[in-house]
Amino acid sequence: MDNPELSRSLRLQAASCRNLGSPFHGDLLDHAAEDLEAGGPVAAVLTPWAQADLRKLFDDAMPLRLLGGLHDLVLSGDVPALAATYPRSGRGADAALAWIAARAAIIRHQDRLAAFMTHEPQTNEVRRSVCLAPGLLTLAQETGLPMRTFEIAASAGLNLNWDRYRYRFGDVAWGDPAARVAMDTEWTGGPPPVDAPVEVIARAACDRRPVDLTDPVQRRRLLAYIWPDQFERMDRIRSAIDLALALEVTVEAADAVAWTARVAAPQAGAVTVLYHSVFWQYMPADSQAALARTIAEQGARARPDAPFAWLRMEPAPDQMTNMEVRLTLWPGGQDRVLAEVHPHGAWVKWLN
Ligand SMILES: C[S@@+](CC[C@H](N)C(=O)[O-])C[C@H]1O[C@@H](n2cnc3c(N)ncnc32)[C@H](O)[C@@H]1O
Known part of the structure; x- marks a missing residue:
């Protein structure tokens, strides 16, 4: 050739x-x-x-x-x-x-x-939860409300279980000490609000092409994209898959734009959170614009007793390698960067 x-x-x-x-x-x-x-x-x-x-x-x-x-x-x-x-x-x-x-x-x-090799590589990086969880804790702390969590482009849905994992963020920890899935990160900055009252009362996810973990072939394909000499990453994803199977986590096959419009409207008595990681770049520009519009429309429906949040871990502007965790909260639409993070969660620089 x-x-x-x-x-x-x-x-x-x-x-x-x-x-x-x-x-x-x-x-x-x-x-x-x-x-x-x-x-x-x-x-x-x-x-x-x-x-x-x-x-x-x-x-x-x-x-x-x-x-x-x-x-x-x-x-x-x-x-x-x-x-x-x-x-x-x-x-x-x-x-x-x-x-x-x-x-x-x-x-x-x-x-x-x-x-x-006809399949496009599709991964689900569990350690991104160590980047997203501090943002979700921040929302719980600031709203004091139970949470309804909706993940778009969730792949196999492993980060839908973010509140069932155990984390170490520098000097503090959060989550069930007996959790099967535990992770740490190189943390810099002040501690996240680990005393926040967290209660997830609803959770759902979609992906254009969900990985069905109950299918052994798809499960093995997900593992195959993990690099074999990254033992910790391999062990972590295996444990996360076992947990997701035990809890019968499902990811709906749907496009992010239509699904967000259909399922993620704010509701009184809870904070509704739409979140995603490392997905924005995979959408064509017109879909990005449509999703941004749909999210703003859900935000416009928010009320003080029914807030709506958009949390995302995506590349920082003008950055090829590092990512940022950004949060927008309605009513009001206040937007801020909570952290700079490594693409696989190896380090978190907490800015909040
Ligand atoms: C790099 S993976 C990230 C998966 C997961 N969020 C994570 O961080 O491990 C990107 C995912 O985006 C999904 N995706 C791309 N375009 C989409 C769309 N328009 N609607 C829903 N999912 C989409 C892909 O199927 C894939 O699972």
Whole structure:
């Protein structure tokens, strides 16, 4: 395959994996790029991108599809020779050895891998709850009301259980100490209001393409996009999935704009919160404008005994890497940035 952009995109993603804490995937992608440049078998699963430019390869997240497909083969248990070379809790791995097994798996399971790679990567990052929860605590503190929480673009709905997790925010903690899912973060700034009275009286979520956790294939696909040498992240999402299954969490298949208009109207006696994380950029500009209008309309219906809040964790303006947690509260529409945060919740700079 003579498209040089393919190996370029593999190498760019390799560097990004290393920066984001997955040296194993970084090295594996460099081996994949070498294989491609030498005319090796990896080219066979990249044929849908044979003519793609770098922009298209980035938009499609082609290298993440390849990594996800290989990890899915590992998690399926069907390719023990590959699984034996992958990192496992407490045990690192040699990416050169893993690539030898991956190369054999690509030849043997080419159709299965190609089929996996037709899906756009879809994740659900549980640790984003450590960024959203302080905002929800702030709302509980400031309104003193029970909460109705509505999440849009919720993927598998794992962050719908934000109040069932245990958090450490620097020197303070919040949540059930016996919670199955616990997380901390590198916290700077004053403490969030951990004494706030939190009572969630309604919760619901939607996604354009929800991940159905009761389907073993979809569940495994969600895990496959977690980088295998990020053991803590893997353990956390497994525990969060178990909890979501036990609680029968569901995510409705719906577009964010129509769903927000239909379900998220404010109601007396509670604060109604619409929230989302890392989703805004996936909507075309006209949908962004329609959603902003719909949210403003719900805000205009708010009353002092029926406030409406919009909480979101999205890239800060002019920022490629860091994100901010922003809160708008009606009546009044007061808007403020509560925190700057790492995209996966590794650190939180609390500004409130
Ligand atoms: C990067 S994922 C983030 C998922 C989750 N919020 C999290 O932080 O882990 C983006 C999600 O947005 C969903 N999505 C994109 N456009 C949407 C739309 N118009 N309506 C509903 N969901 C949408 C995708 O299906 C995907 O699950």
